[in-house]
Amino acid sequence: MKKLLSGNEAVARGAFEAGVKLAAAYPGTPSTEILENVAEHYPSIYCEWSPNEKVAFEVGIGGSLGGGRSMVTMKHVGVNVAADPLMTFSYTGVNAGFVFISADDPEMHSSQNEQDNRYFAKFAQIPFLEPSDSQESKDMVLLALEISENFDTPVMLRMTTRVSHSKGLVVIKDPIKLGEQHLFDKNVKKYVMVPGHARARHSYILQRTAKLAEYVEQSPLNRVESFGSKIGVITGGISYQYVKETLPETDVLKIGIGFPLPLGMIKKFVDSHEQVYIVEELEPYYEETIKAAGMISVKGKEFFGREGELSPYRVAKGFQKAGVISEVKEAGYDPQQLFPRPPVLCPGCPHRGLFTVLKKLKLTVTGDIGCYTLGTLQPLESLHTCICMGASIGNAIGMEKVNGSEKGIVAVLGDSTFLHSGITGILDAVYNKSNVTTIIADNRITAMTGGQEHPATGHTLMGQETKSVDFVQLCKALGVESVRTIDALNYEETLKAVQEEIEKPGPSVLITNRPCALMPKRVYDVPYEVDLELCNGCSACFRIGCPAILPSKELTKKHRPKAEIDATLCTGCTLCAQVCQPEAIVLKQQPEGVK
Amino acid sequence: MENNTQNILIVGVGGQGVLLASELLSEVAQMSGLDVKKSEVHGMSQRGGVVSSHVRIGKKVYSPIIPYGQADIVMSFEQAEGLRAIDWLKKDGKMIVSTTRLVPPIANFGDVHYPEDPVGEMKKKTDNVIAIEADKMAKELGNIRLVNTILLAVASPFMGFDASVWQEAIKRLVKPKFVDINLKAFEQGSALAKAGV
Numbered sequence: 001m002k003k004l005l006s007g008n009e010a011v012a013r014g015a016f017e018a019g020v021k022l023a024a025a026y027p028g029t030p031s032t033e034i035l036e037n038v039a040e041h042y043p044s045i046y047c048e049w050s051p052n053e054k055v056a057f058e059v060g061i062g063g064s065l066g067g068g069r070s071m072v073t074m075k076h077v078g079v080n081v082a083a084d085p086l087m088t089f090s091y092t093g094v095n096a097g098f099v100f101i102s103a104d105d106p107e108m109h110s111s112q113n114e115q116d117n118r119y120f121a122k123f124a125q126i127p128f129l130e131p132s133d134s135q136e137s138k139d140m141v142l143l144a145l146e147i148s149e150n151f152d153t154p155v156m157l158r159m160t161t162r163v164s165h166s167k168g169l170v171v172i173k174d175p176i177k178l179g180e181q182h183l184f185d186k187n188v189k190k191y192v193m194v195p196g197h198a199r200a201r202h203s204y205i206l207q208r209t210a211k212l213a214e215y216v217e218q219s220p221l222n223r224v225e226s227f228g229s230k231i232g233v234i235t236g237g238i239s240y241q242y243v244k245e246t247l248p249e250t251d252v253l254k255i256g257i258g259f260p261l262p263l264g265m266i267k268k269f270v271d272s273h274e275q276v277y278i279v280e281e282l283e284p285y286y287e288e289t290i291k292a293a294g295m296i297s298v299k300g301k302e303f304f305g306r307e308g309e310l311s312p313y314r315v316a317k318g319f320q321k322a323g324v325i326s327e328v329k330e331a332g333y334d335p336q337q338l339f340p341r342p343p344v345l346c347p348g349c350p351h352r353g354l355f356t357v358l359k360k361l362k363l364t365v366t367g368d369i370g371c372y373t374l375g376t377l378q379p380l381e382s383l384h385t386c387i388c389m390g391a392s393i394g395n396a397i398g399m400e401k402v403n404g405s406e407k408g409i410v411a412v413l414g415d416s417t418f419l420h421s422g423i424t425g426i427l428d429a430v431y432n433k434s435n436v437t438t439i440i441a442d443n444r445i446t447a448m449t450g451g452q453e454h455p456a457t458g459h460t461l462m463g464q465e466t467k468s469v470d471f472v473q474l475c476k477a478l479g480v481e482s483v484r485t486i487d488a489l490n491y492e493e494t495l496k497a498v499q500e501e502i503e504k505p506g507p508s509v510l511i512t513n514r515p516c517a518l519m520p521k522r523v524y525d526v527p528y529e530v531d532l533e534l535c536n537g538c539s540a541c542f543r544i545g546c547p548a549i550l551p552s553k554e555l556t557k558k559h560r561p562k563a564e565i566d567a568t569l570c571t572g573c574t575l576c577a578q579v580c581q582p583e584a585i586v587l588k589q590q591p592e593g594v595k
Numbered sequence: 596m597e598n599n600t601q602n603i604l605i606v607g608v609g610g611q612g613v614l615l616a617s618e619l620l621s622e623v624a625q626m627s628g629l630d631v632k633k634s635e636v637h638g639m640s641q642r643g644g645v646v647s648s649h650v651r652i653g654k655k656v657y658s659p660i661i662p663y664g665q666a667d668i669v670m671s672f673e674q675a676e677g678l679r680a681i682d683w684l685k686k687d688g689k690m691i692v693s694t695t696r697l698v699p700p701i702a703n704f705g706d707v708h709y710p711e712d713p714v715g716e717m718k719k720k721t722d723n724v725i726a727i728e729a730d731k732m733a734k735e736l737g738n739i740r741l742v743n744t745i746l747l748a749v750a751s752p753f754m755g756f757d758a759s760v761w762q763e764a765i766k767r768l769v770k771p772k773f774v775d776i777n778l779k780a781f782e783q784g785s786a787l788a789k790a791g792v
Contacts, residue, residue, distance in 0.1 A: 162659060166635075168656075238659075311660050329664060330664055336716075377701075542703040545701075551698075
């Protein structure tokens with residue numbers, strides 16, 4: 001049976017068919033749907049949202065050592081967080097098969113950088129597989145686990161946004177029959193990486209890589225598609241599809257395992273063609289390796305670039321530049337220069353109240369990763385750094401240390417981000433006597449990635465009720481004396497609280513307590529409307545950047561547009577009414593008994 | 596060789612239901628025994644940003660992204676987004692656009708402006724613009740979400756699948772309590788298409 005599945009759905013299916021017993025992850029675009037799918041469709045797999053990728057990876061290692069096939073998924077930058085266990089797990093190797101998914105984001109559709117994680121596999125000396133569509137995404141999970149067990153190594157499956165989020169037809173099969181489970185054996189020389197043991201394992205890694213180098217020459221994952229052309233193309237991942245689209249009858253060497261590369265196969269391919277081109281997204285990973293192996297005639301990055309995503313058009317333009325094709329089909333109509341439409345905080349989003357206050361106070365705000373990063377955009381413009389998960393607190397401490405302990409630096413991060421990597425930041429603020437104020441914008445969900453549970457929501461990925469972290473108690477236990485909760489949609493209260501906390505000596509923590517306006521439940525209250533008689537066109541409500549507030553056709557005497565509220569979008573959060581001086585924003589239908 | 600691949604680009608604003616439209620279309624293609632790929636980007640775009648979904652249907656489809664400027668049909672849930680995507684349209688391709696206007700908050704500041712008449716601007720460039728008051732029709736039918744089905748129905752004659760396949764796909768993908776109203780929306784959209792709007 002064939003089913004239309006996204007790359008991510010196919011990976012989840014692959015895990016099921018491969019007999020995976022445990023799957024762990026921290027959500028991150030474009031990887032998130034893999035575990036959501038596991039949880040929804042394959043209850044035989046234990047799955048969890050871990051607090052961060054490092055913990056997820058360690059849980060996955062435990063699963064493998066315990067004798068169950070295990071899968072860990074994350075976005076590309078998640079591998080940075082999990083790099084510590086990864087580098088040494090390469091040394092110990094596995095018991096049952098272990099695969100981790102690195103979902104890279106070329107073009108940075110929803111990421112802070114576009115690092116090319118193929119280098120991570122080379123760095124850790126572990127094989128990586130690169131699917132180019134949904135079918136391969138599923139098949140390669142099974143193969144990765146086989147390779148993992150046959151070569152005693154963790155294996156990386158490297159996805160990219162286009163593979164993860166594109167759908168294609170996939171053949172669905174029954175789960176395979178696995179052999180007997182091998183329980184953990186207390187082989188300390190293999191699993192306790194003290195220097196004496198680790199030295200031996202390093203030698204083992206080198207032997208393993210040598211064996212893998214032989215294997216990849218025979219593996220069906222690397223294949224030549226021959227048409228008898230004079231030129232040849234080496235490509236892999238999504239780029240393969242763009243090459244086939246552009247040059248359907250040109251010889252292609254498709255790479256399925258990118259580390260180690262099948263250099264023998266490549267040499268034969270290069271020697272049998274007049275010119276070989278390399279088409280790969282982002283960094284010249286294949287190109288460098290192939291050139292370093294002495295095949296210096298190959299060409300690649302000079303035609304295809306190393307920034308952003310490739311596309312059929314970009315690949316065609318590259319081959320045109322290389323003189324391989326003479327003409328590229330161009331667009332029929334000119335591109336239009338239009339207004340930008342950046343993502344915005346949703347109507348009713350509690351973060352809007354917080355950033356309206358931070359803007360008013362003109363504070364320096366170190367930021368973090370989440371929906372609230374949008375607080376940097378017009379018109380709120382009140383978030384001034386964004387580096388990585390949890391960085392806001394450390395950034396604020398460092399800034400304060402070089403600029404004196406004057407207050408006025410505030411760190412903002414979300415609940416899920418705080419639990420991921422913010423707790424140690426608070427610990428540093430306490431330990432090293434910082435005066436920074438940290439605001440945990442707690443909307444009780446991992447919102448940016450589409451609404452996932454975390455250790456403070458009270459529910460697990462598998463839908464069980466569980467304990468939920470108490471942020472106030474946690475921060476107090478870490479040594480913060482001034483911890484309080486605020487309603488970010490109460491403008492005056494929030495303004496006063498932030499003003500007070502930035503004046504106090506010692507670190508402070510403010511925790512906002514309104515849930516996300518969309519998830520888990522859509523917040524929807526009686527909408528507001530503008531009394532056009534009273535509106536003076538001051539634009540204070542426009543400056544909170546709410547998508548429900550629009551300029552009306554009616555103008556003031558000075559020809560400034562009055563405001564209008566789209567009742568279908570307004571959630572009745574009241575923030576605009578609170579900042580409206582002439583009190584022109586009023587409840588749409590005043591139900592009896594309400595103020 | 597890929598001349599028989601149909602390229603349909605669906606664009607709109609986050610939250611409008613662009614992704615459901617492309618799901619429905621992909622289902623129709625699959626039911627018709629064809630290869631299909633579709634591609635879209637989630638993430639930041641869910642927050643009121645531009646959303647686009649590429650659907651490619653044919654005997655064998657390689658790239659999940661439409662080659663730039665080669666869309667046979669662009670289906671837009673919003674006027675200005677249609678105009679923004681016009682360079683993706685093939686010379687003789689069809690632009691099917693809902694007259695919906697969604698003005699982003701950013702257009703309330705400084706020198707960023709929402710165009711006066713995006714549909715009119717498109718019509719100056721090509722005769723192949725089909726503008727539908729899909730919003731109004733959907734509201735009259737009782738659910739703004741029906742814009743989806745109405746636009747697909749208007750586009751359907753250009754894709755060559757039987758009405759019965761569309762109906763079956765709606766039954767398969769739409770929640771049971773919304774099936775009837777979606778079938779009705781499809782019927783009304785098809786009638787518009789037949790009337791040659």
